[in-house]
Amino acid sequence: MNLELKELLRSVLKEELEPVHQRLDGMDKRFDGIDQRLDNIENDVQGLKQDVKEFKSDVDGLKVDVKELKSDVDGLKVDVQGLKSDVDGLKVDVQELKIGQAELQKNIVENLGEFTEKIAHQAEDRTYVLNRRLFDVETMIYKLIS
Template identity: 35%
Template sequence: MENTLNQILSEIKGMKTDISDMKTEISGMKTDICDIKTDICGMKTDISGMKTDNSGMKTDISDMKTDISDMKTDISDLKQGQRRLEESQEKMQKNIIESLGGFTDRIMDHVDDKTGALNKRVYKVESDIERLSRQ
């Protein structure tokens, strides 16, 4: 009987050792779980920050798309303006050439008129001199 009691006591001591080891392992697991919770909290914060950054990037991209659209409109307007300027320049060159031609014709007519009048006066003077020299 004493053997049996010693054997039971020995078994109980083994179980106490096993329970003590389990308590140590559970304590380590609790520490690990606490560390995991802290890491998860940090990850949640990081994900929240990434969502905020992503939202900011979406806004920036939207703004860039609007700016690009505005630039396309501006470029289109500039091209139309350039085309109108080129057409106007061609018309202006033609008008200048036509005006210069008209002015040249008027100047030539004026010079011809003045030359004709001068020729008449010279002829009259020559005729008067000729007539006076015959007398």
């Protein structure tokens, strides 16, 4: 009887536990699916971490490039400031040259007038001397002839 009872109990338990086993098997399959999804998510997260590392590396490179650009821009600003200073100096020099040229043109006109007058006076003086000599020569010739 014990054995029959034992077998009966076993068969009843087996029947009663069969839906539980089926549910557990179904849950195992679901957990396997969940495990697979988690593995996929972990792989995706690892890929994202790698992408973030690469992105950080790229950002660090860009930061270096931006620092270099800022340094270059600062250098250009200094150069432009120097050029502005040089241009201002050139403007002053050009203005001085214009003033000097105007004075030179004025002086040339005045000096040409003075030089022309000196030449005219010198020509008059030489003409006077030559006329005087000519007169003296003519007078001597006249005295000799008469």
